[in-house]
Amino acid sequence: MAPDLWSLYALMKMSRLFEETVTQLWQEGLISGEMHLGTGEEAIVAGVLDHVQEGDALALDHRATPALLMRGVDPVLILRELLGHEEGLCRGQGGHMHLFSHEHLAASSGIVGASGPAAAGFALAGQYLRPRAIAVAFFGEGAMNQGMLLEALNLAAVWRLPVLFVCKDDNWSITSDSSQLTGGNLCQRVEGLGVPYTVVDGTDVAAVWEAAGESIERIRDGHGPSFLHASCVHLEAHFLGYQLVRAARKPLQEVPRIARPLLKSFFRPGGASLRMRRQGLQEVLSALLTTHRDPRRSTANDPLIRARRALVSEPQRLRELEEDVEREIAAILSAVVEEGSG
């Protein structure tokens, strides 16, 4: 089977525009705390979610919005929730890292790795109550060092639970380069826990769709869990307002704020040898430079731009699709914002 690229693109576009709207609202101060977006991982979410059916369950991480949107949760409810309205998806009590939809059996968590055990539990209940239902866990590669996720992979393997574990690997956990903090190889690790894996380019929605489809079919057929390793980039880095991205975008404003105390401390008497200090300084500088030269700045890694390329041959249809999505998102925004000010 081949994916319907149009509908996948529509899902991704909706999610992207929704999150761009959220970004605006966050910038305007209408959202108070942290805000993690899924911009950049839409192809992974869309490619998987397109196979998710009634009765399936979703265990989501701190980037839950795209999956909920694509699962069909009312965007108005989500937006209200992000803004802390009492008529939001969770009556303003959950918030962006704790979005729940009972109706869709979808739960998120801000605890890194928690989607592993959650998906195992959802899948277990599915075995008793919803034949052929599956559970999907989404998490980052940083979570692959969290014990509860490793335990959950093993548990799913030995109980043959219908779980698709989806690792959205952007190689970053906040400010850390995950490759330096992860021993061995994730796929070997997972196999050593008894779970078979597939590797896919997570910026290619068609590839994800195919890989996920095959895995999910096997899972539904009762062959136990599967692991999907999908690489991606996060366009806004860890979260909105991430300091190093700000420094990369507005170096004149942000870099001195970082550099001044840094240099003062570098020259402060008492402490390590100059060599060691230089090594420390080198680490900070390379973090700054890495962010500056970030692959997320390359459009080649934007899954929407990539997916769109396959559709430009039908410019009219594409334009209509995009305008539809834009209108939809604008309508959601104006509905919610009017309420807020009303």
Place this chain on the structure above:
Amino acid sequence: MAPDLWSLYALMKMSRLFEETVTQLWQEGLISGEMHLGTGEEAIVAGVLDHVQEGDALALDHRATPALLMRGVDPVLILRELLGHEEGLCRGQGGHMHLFSHEHLAASSGIVGASGPAAAGFALAGQYLRPRAIAVAFFGEGAMNQGMLLEALNLAAVWRLPVLFVCKDDNWSITSDSSQLTGGNLCQRVEGLGVPYTVVDGTDVAAVWEAAGESIERIRDGHGPSFLHASCVHLEAHFLGYQLVRAARKPLQEVPRIARPLLKSFFRPGGASLRMRRQGLQEVLSALLTTHRDPRRSTANDPLIRARRALVSEPQRLRELEEDVEREIAAILSAVVEEGSG
């Protein structure tokens, strides 16, 4: 280099006789709660401990006695501790699962998997304070499903910590067959966490000695952690007084106590189909039978009997060695027991 089988056998023999003494005292009720022995795993402990030096650290599990004895901790202090004397190794406060010797940098824990993080921490401190020192973690294969141990393997890999992780695999975690609860393969799992491994027959002390020696040399040379997978049996199963072993040893007395409520429940109205009930019954029966036909009953799996075989060619020396050890243990026992009654 070849191992000195005489001294390894002496270590093992001392440990075995000491724990047999402990068994007696436990049977007499002088020890109140649980008592896990290391009988059956002595070859692993001896083969590793013979390479441990001043400044090295030990992170032990619930079977800590053999390692402490072989490390040179005063057996009188250990025995006093097991009996809850206030002059014991830990003043009677720690007890058999919580034996500590600061002098020997040896700490045990009754929490499954805890020796992993502990060894990582010991090794980390060693890197700063004791060049070429290593830390050894001992644990069972059941612990390989505990998140903190998996995390610790990865941590040791990425920090290149001088840790030898020793998995004493008896394939049982209390009443459970670990192979049914462990997905994939432990060695692949460990490699996927970035730690190289060696597999050895843990009932062959010479083989363990060689494998451990090589690994430890690499570790001391700064090449990071290593994993030693050593199979063994535990002669007393999980702990003293283990019900299924009692049932296997005194079936007439114990089996009816198990069977009566079991059959009553089996026939009780309300519940699963007869087929499911039979499956359940089958599980219980096979646990009983497994214990009955246990490989631990085969002398081929007793590491002492195995090691002794290489020494019988010098019967005189062997007899002297054994008599020495027996005298030593008898002296320890009488010293401690006299105190207790004095």
Place this chain on the structure above:
Amino acid sequence: MKTMFFTEAIDDALGQAMAADPRVIVFGEDVPLLRRNLLVRFGPERVRATPISESAFVGAGVAAAMAGLRPVVELYMVDFASVAMDALLNHAAKVESFSGGQWQAPLVVRAPCGGGYGDGGQHEQSLWGWLAHIPGLVVLVPSTPADAGGLMLAALEWDGPVVFLEHKLLSESWLEFMGSGGRTTVRYDVPAAGARGPVPREWQPVPLGEAALRKEGSDVAFVSVGVGVHRCLEAAQALEGEGITAAVLDLRTVSPLDRATFCELVARTGRLVVVDEDYERFGLSGELSAVALEAGLSFSYARVCTETTIPYARHLEDQTLPGTERIVAAARQLL
């Protein structure tokens, strides 16, 4: 009158619930053997063994409950809740709130607790007051077979997460498993009325959040849970000889507290002694004093609790756990 042992009663009530409701399943380490009487009645699909992976399987229990099951998840000991704490603190307890009330996690976490048999400080903790600090968790600590069975039933009917603690000193099977190991050479100070007692012909839920007055008395109120209740009864009996009558209140539910019954008793006696095998500081004993003060009561107060890590040696352990003598002394001090 039918009588049962403590754990027998729990398993019996659990069996009744499992027969009535296919959503009830049981899992945990070694559960097929530990609950073999349920295994042979309900089959291996509903009575399951887990790997030693508490954070995964308790977390899975939370989600399984959210997705329609009524799982009873067993921990080998409440001490090991430490490795599954995230599932309790940040998930089970928060689902209802986070979902704005639309979703709940009706999970029962069942765990042996408590000391008195020489297993050392990592294996004899009580931790009920610690768990009760977390809003959203119900915490149950029965002291008799009848309550144990009835509270298990109530726990399974409750729509949120419940921690059900089973004191090892009251449990015929845990005490044999972790303690005697079949020996007749060891002695434990087991409260007979807690270890075995009358039970109803058919199990009915014992309402959550309802304390039970075990003994009337007007001079001082002893308030406790679990084994502590029996120690209080012994202490009350010892004081009788001195002409002092002590009331003994068994909270049964640590959270939510039965504030009304408790406050009424404190008001009536004017003297409160909290007996708590859990750690003294920042726990149940403090909470009870605050509840009484909030009710505007004025009373004298003492507590007999576990103050430190529990030592291994039996004689040291006996001094550390709240024993009858210390309770008697505390009562005398208030009189």
Place this chain on the structure above:
Amino acid sequence: MKTMFFTEAIDDALGQAMAADPRVIVFGEDVPLLRRNLLVRFGPERVRATPISESAFVGAGVAAAMAGLRPVVELYMVDFASVAMDALLNHAAKVESFSGGQWQAPLVVRAPCGGGYGDGGQHEQSLWGWLAHIPGLVVLVPSTPADAGGLMLAALEWDGPVVFLEHKLLSESWLEFMGSGGRTTVRYDVPAAGARGPVPREWQPVPLGEAALRKEGSDVAFVSVGVGVHRCLEAAQALEGEGITAAVLDLRTVSPLDRATFCELVARTGRLVVVDEDYERFGLSGELSAVALEAGLSFSYARVCTETTIPYARHLEDQTLPGTERIVAAARQLL
């Protein structure tokens, strides 16, 4: 007079300790960037990044402390102590006892805590009273830059495990990191005197277990820690207008409590209002009432705490966290 921001003060004191004692090392997730000012002074060997493996690296911190280092182990938030709880409950807190006093684990666990910036209930908990339940842990909650630096120094000199909590609302860097993200469009109710203040030229340890009277007063005693102290000061000021003088006691150390100073104040005022951002039940507010009762004091009592899971919406959060108005109302109720 030298002034510093809150976290700047902690890092500065930590830097002083690191310069003086090579055994002090720092590790945790993202620590090289979060503590970059220490990184460029002490080098990458002493300022290390960990994987997201709290149970391993906190456990490793305990053992590293036992083996001779003085590690400062950072958690991203105290909420995530849930995944490292075994290392705290069953290891750090018990080493001294288990070893019969021969061995200790001088580890500092440093973690941001607290709410007031809209991050939701899994990321804004306080948990100091919860941690203080565990015998063997010292728990510190500074409310000013001077105390924050001085207590960090004292924590590093202490021979046992210490949990050092850094309130995000007082921390210039955490509040930017988790809150504003550089925006000027959001407002948080930051207590100015807590966020920035005078600090000594050279750091001296602030003694553990010593409370500080922040304001004299004779009608009622407000007792709190962290941001709560500042809310109490605001409430006290509001009450001044009504002719009510409230004393404000900053405990600074949650465990062990400064019982003497606390009891003296309660005795003197006869009215106690505990203000606690941690959960209300089975926590600090209860413990303080028990301590005062144990001292034989008679006093009226109220508490203003966090009663439930903290909601996400800022207006709901404001109602849930102990705010000035609720404190004023509680005081009035006692008068």
